[in-house]
Amino acid sequence: MTEAPDRVCVVGAGPAGLSTARALKRLGIAYDQYERHTDVGGIWDLDNPGTPMYESAHFISSRRVSGFFDFPMPGTYPDYPDNRRILAYTKAFADAYGLRGTIRFGTAVTRVERDGDAWAVELDDGTTHTYRAVVCATGVTWHPRVPRHPGTFTGAIRHARTYRRLEEFRGRRVLIVGLGNSGADIACDAAVAADAAFVSVRRGYHVIPKHVLGVPADEFDHRGPRLPLCLTRPLMSALLRVVQGDLTRYGLPRPDHKLFESHPLLNSRLVHHLQHGDVTVKPDVAGFDGARVVFTDGTSERIDLVLYATGYDWAIPYVPERYFAWRDGRPELYLTAFSRAHRNLFGVGYLEVNSSAYTLFDHISDLVARYLHDQRHAPGRAAAFDGLIARHVPDLSGGTRFVPSARHTAYADAHALRHCLTRVRERVGWPGLEPGMFDGVRAAAARDTEVRS
Numbered sequence: 121m122t123e124a125p126d127r128v129c130v131v132g133a134g135p136a137g138l139s140t141a142r143a144l145k146r147l148g149i150a151y152d153q154y155e156r157h158t159d160v161g162g163i164w165d166l167d168n169p170g171t172p173m174y175e176s177a178h179f180i181s182s183r184r185v186s187g188f189f190d191f192p193m194p195g196t197y198p199d200y201p202d203n204r205r206i207l208a209y210t211k212a213f214a215d216a217y218g219l220r221g222t223i224r225f226g227t228a229v230t231r232v233e234r235d236g237d238a239w240a241v242e243l244d245d246g247t248t249h250t251y252r253a254v255v256c257a258t259g260v261t262w263h264p265r266v267p268r269h270p271g272t273f274t275g276a277i278r279h280a281r282t283y284r285r286l287e288e289f290r291g292r293r294v295l296i297v298g299l300g301n302s303g304a305d306i307a308c309d310a311a312v313a314a315d316a317a318f319v320s321v322r323r324g325y326h327v328i329p330k331h332v333l334g335v336p337a338d339e340f341d342h343r344g345p346r347l348p349l350c351l352t353r354p355l356m357s358a359l360l361r362v363v364q365g366d367l368t369r370y371g372l373p374r375p376d377h378k379l380f381e382s383h384p385l386l387n388s389r390l391v392h393h394l395q396h397g398d399v400t401v402k403p404d405v406a407g408f409d410g411a412r413v414v415f416t417d418g419t420s421e422r423i424d425l426v427l428y429a430t431g432y433d434w435a436i437p438y439v440p441e442r443y444f445a446w447r448d449g450r451p452e453l454y455l456t457a458f459s460r461a462h463r464n465l466f467g468v469g470y471l472e473v474n475s476s477a478y479t480l481f482d483h484i485s486d487l488v489a490r491y492l493h494d495q496r497h498a499p500g501r502a503a504a505f506d507g508l509i510a511r512h513v514p515d516l517s518g519g520t521r522f523v524p525s526a527r528h529t530a531y532a533d534a535h536a537l538r539h540c541l542t543r544v545r546e547r548v549g550w551p552g553l554e555p556g557m558f559d560g561v562r563a564a565a566a567r568d569t570e571v572r573s
């Protein structure tokens with residue numbers, strides 16, 4: 121056993137783990153970072169085994185509002201960069217702040233256990249190390265959720281996680297089950313390449329095009345004056361009606377919820393393919409009958425490949441369930457990050473919001489770093505935050521009644537979350553993120569690179 125009780129353990133070197141590393145480094149907090157893959161980038165690296173990424177994937181949120189704090193994506197990037205650009209950008213982030221040197225690649229964390237006031241972290245090389253804190257940043261899209269349907273099917277059944285490129289659809293009749301953002305993308309690939317493409321949906325969706333009046337839809341939201349929901353919703357609904365018309369014309373069920381009450385489906389290609397009959401909407405799957413899939417309306421189709429785009433179960437398999445108070449498949453974490461029952465056990469990246477995530481990762485990892493810093497250097501402030509962790513139950517819905525589904529259990533409105541984080545900082549006495557605050561980390565990384573070369 122190697123004793124290192126003064127250090128912090130960061131698990132994962134995807135965007136959330138890298139954000140955490142930068143925040144810890146800025147405050148001079150010693151840490152070790154473990155990444156089971158051979159490089160940084162998380163799901164954006166198509167070579168990372170088990171990634172849900174596919175070749176046609178683009179960012180769903182747009183470039184200007186989606187980068188890490190104070191590290192904008194290159195101006196040469198399009199409004200919605202593809203997965204290769206996001207990976208290159210994430211690698212550039214790791215390099216700019218000199219984060220790679222601290223990462224142990226090819227090393228998985230296999231178990232985390234309480235050890236007195238500290239945490240024992242077991243690695244897949246069989247060693248165990250003791251840390252003062254553990255930050256889990258291993259993502260939420262690694263454990264496919266696959267529904268079971270009755271009957272026997274003679275075609276192929278796969279989860280969307282295994283899908284990589286549209287050539288897989290050539291010469292086949294394909295059914296995509298589920299119409300989240302990935303399902304919609306993949307249905308569009310099938311529309312182009314498959315012999316016949318179907319998408320099975322249980323409910324109707326509000327489809328928001330990626331550009332509204334020539335501006336990326338989410339930038340529109342960030343740039344314009346912040347209107348109350350009672351104005352934004354009818355305005356946006358009217359705009360969508362003008363631009364798209366009634367989507368039930370193309371077979372999509374009428375949504376049973378208001379706009380913004382569920383995770384937005386941002387896609388500009390799907391409506392085009394529906395309008396051109398390249399993809400056909402079917403209702404929920406009732407079961408299988410040999411080579412045919414039977415739907416709840418009694419119709420059936422001969423299908424060669426069923427691809428379940430039915431989402432992912434959240435899991436942090438290396439932390440015994442008792443440490444995170446799981447509810448409806450989500451860990452209960454204060455401000456999406458802080459275990460209420462176990463001091464110095466954190467999660468960064470365990471949030472679902474109606475917006476881009478990276479800057480939020482930075483806001484949250486900064487709080488984690490400040491809290492750890494103040495435990496040693498300003499215990500009064502750390503104690504004030506302990507009080508909030510124990511008792512503060514903020515409403516992060518922003519007044520929106522989200523659809524009651526597992527996905528929306530821990531769902532947050534991004535504006536409400538940002539506002540809450542600001543209030544919390546004010547109460548504890550922590551300043552907000554400021555441009556330039558990471559310049560020192562960057563300069564030190566540049567000096568290190570110069571010395572090495």
Ligand SMILES: Cc1cc2nc3c(=O)[nH]c(=O)nc-3n(C[C@H](O)[C@H](O)[C@H](O)COP(=O)(O)OP(=O)(O)OC[C@H]3O[C@@H](n4cnc5c(N)ncnc54)[C@H](O)[C@@H]3O)c2cc1C
Pocket residue numbers: 131132133134135136137154155156157160161162163164168172173177178179180181182186227228229230257258259260261302438468469470475476477478
């Ligand atoms: C198709 C698609 C499009 C998306 N588009 C957007 C978008 O437009 N905007 C946006 O903000 N977000 C988007 N997302 C969300 C996406 O999840 C985030 O962009 C981001 O990748 C999450 O980062 P993360 O670090 O939390 O997790 P991940 O990217 O999953 O990284 C986790 C890392 O942890 C490692 N790891 C796992 N287990 C262990 C272990 N036991 N030990 C050591 N290492 C481990 C993994 O190898 C991985 O490198 C999209 C997601 C998908 C699937």
